[in-house]
Amino acid sequence: MHAIILFSHGSVLCGAGENLFALARQMEARGDAPIVEAGFLNYSKPIFEEAFAKCVARGATKISIAPYFLVAGYFVNVSLPPKIEAMSAQFPDVEVVVAEALKTHELLAQAILNCAARAQKPEKWRDLLDEAPRFCIDNPQCPLNGTPKCPLRPSPR
Amino acid sequence: MNSKNALLVMVHGSPRPSSNGSMFQVVEQVRATNAFDFVEVGFMELNEPPIPEAIDGLVEQGATSIIAVPYFLHAGSHVADDLPTLLEEAQEKYPAVEFSMGDYLGHDPLLMDVLAQRVSEVASQ
Known part of the structure; x- marks a missing residue:
């Protein structure tokens, strides 16, 4: 079974992670994958490792990690790989792939216009x-x- | 006086300025829609121009209304507190200009489609 982890930095402001939970719930509800969880690097819970274990507990055999980052910088390229390695050692039968960051996409341009319309x-x-x-x-x-x-x-x- | 509307994309800024390349491409796509008379980028820290300078530039060009959209993924302290402070200072400096603050990028439902597409690019391999 396919699972997606939305991997995010996290924020010190209480409640800042709520938006990512909402995204995960909606992506799961509409069937982007049977399992969609959010996992954070810092400050917010659950941390990435907890999200990974939860996906496995829910039956995931393949996990796609979608970085919720504008670009793949230090956190995606340096902080994330050892965490994946540790979780893969714990769950060797689970296949793991890492997607690109958000980067450039015409839908992001449309999203800016939508955000402006809600000013x-x-x-x-x-x-x-x-x-x-x-x-x-x-x-x-x-x-x-x-x-x-x-x-x-x-x-x- | 003719009314001129402007979009200010408010960006965090990066210690590696090359990281802003993707964002500039997205902003260029927004500019190409001609939805606004002016489209500019302002940075909260680390890169030029800072948000207040970007606003100065828009007002000098003749903007009468400025919609400022946070190019941020989280409703953290920057979006909830720091950016409103910068806009309040700008509103005080330019009382004749109509300022409004857009929703933050990460709050738009289209982000789900981008995330799903990024997953589909690798999930079938």
């Missing part, structure tokens, strides 16, 4: 920041941690 006035510019507390995990690196906006730690440590 908001200044009073809406910080809506994303205001949503972050809903996903609070008390991450000490989150920029909201220790500020009045943080539900778990509204004052500095």
Whole structure:
């Protein structure tokens, strides 16, 4: 069974990973692969190794890793390969391929135009920041941690 | 005064400027649609021009409205906090220009199609 892992950097802001989970759910629902999971390199959970193990537990025999990166830089070319090697040693029967980063694509140009069409006035510019507390995990690196906006730690440590 | 609309693509910037090549190609495709009178790129850090300078340039060219789209994949601190701050400063500097902020690139559903295509390029091998 084919699985896709959306491999991403991760972010310190609580809730920043939610978008990738939504992408994974929608790609799985529409059948891009029977299994689609998100895995992060830093800050956000699950980490790549956990996503890989979850794919295997769900029955994956082949895993395509799709870097959710604009270009394949250090994180894709240097950080990722040893992680794949370690997981392949643990699950030697699972075939692994790595796709290209997003790079250039006419759909990205269309996506920019779509994003522009959804443009908001200044009073809406910080809506994303205001949503972050809903996903609070008390991450000490989150920029909201220790500020009045943080539900778990509204004052500095 | 004629109204002139501008698109500002806000990019993180890279310690390896060659990494921006793909993004510039995508922006060129946007420019070719002629959906905007002006299309410019501004960087948050590391590369030139910085976002405030890119905005200065658009205003000098006569832009009366500027839509700024974050070329970012995540709703992290840059998109949620840093870029709004830069745009608020720009709005203060140019009160006669109408600024709006677009959705961030990673939030567009078309990203799923690009990801699926990148997978299909290697999955059949």
